[in-house]
Amino acid sequence: MSDYILLILGIIFMIIGIIGCLVPVLPGPPFSFLGLIFLHLTRFAHFTTPFLITLGSLAVIVTVLDYVFPVWWTKRFGGSKYGTRGATIGLIIGFFIGPLGIIIGPLMGAFVGEMIFKDDINYAFKAGFGSLLGFLTGIGLKLAASFVMTFYFVKELIK
Helix, strand or coil, X not given: CHHHHHHHHHHHXXXXXXXXXXXXXXXXXXXXXXXXXXXXXXXXXXXXXXXXXXXXXXXXXXXXXXXXXXXXXXXXXCCCHHHHHHHHHHHHHHHHHCHHHHHHHHHHHHHHHHHHHCCCHHHHHHHHHHHHHHHHHHHHHHHHHHHHHHHHHHHHHHC
C-alpha cells in the first residue's frame, strides 16, 4: 500500500516539476527530482546512487542558473534590475494569458521596467530583449532537466 502512495506522490511531484518550469514561484527541477526519489523508494524502480547524485546535482545547477541567466542576459544587453523585475512581473501576468503571454509577458515587463528606469525606447527594448532571452534560456534549461527526469521516471515505471 505504501508503495502506491509513494508512486502517486512521485507522479504528482513530476507533474508539479513540469509546471514549475513555467511558473516562476515553483522550482521545477527540484520537484521533478523529488518525484524520482519517491519512485526510488518503491519496489517499482531502483536508481543507482551515482545516478541520483547526478540528477540531483543537475536539478540544483539548473535552478541556480535560472536565477543567474535573466540577470546576466539583461546586463549583457545593457539593462538594469528594473528590467529583470519587470520581466518577472510580465511572466507572472503572461502565465494567466496563455502560452503566448509567457513569451511576450517578460519582454513587455522588462520594456516597461526599463522605461520607468530610463525614458529611452531603444534602451528599454534592447534591455527587454536581453531579459526575455535570459528568461527563455532559464525556462528551456529547466524544462530540459525536468523532461530528462520524467523520461527516467516513466522508463523505470514501465520496465
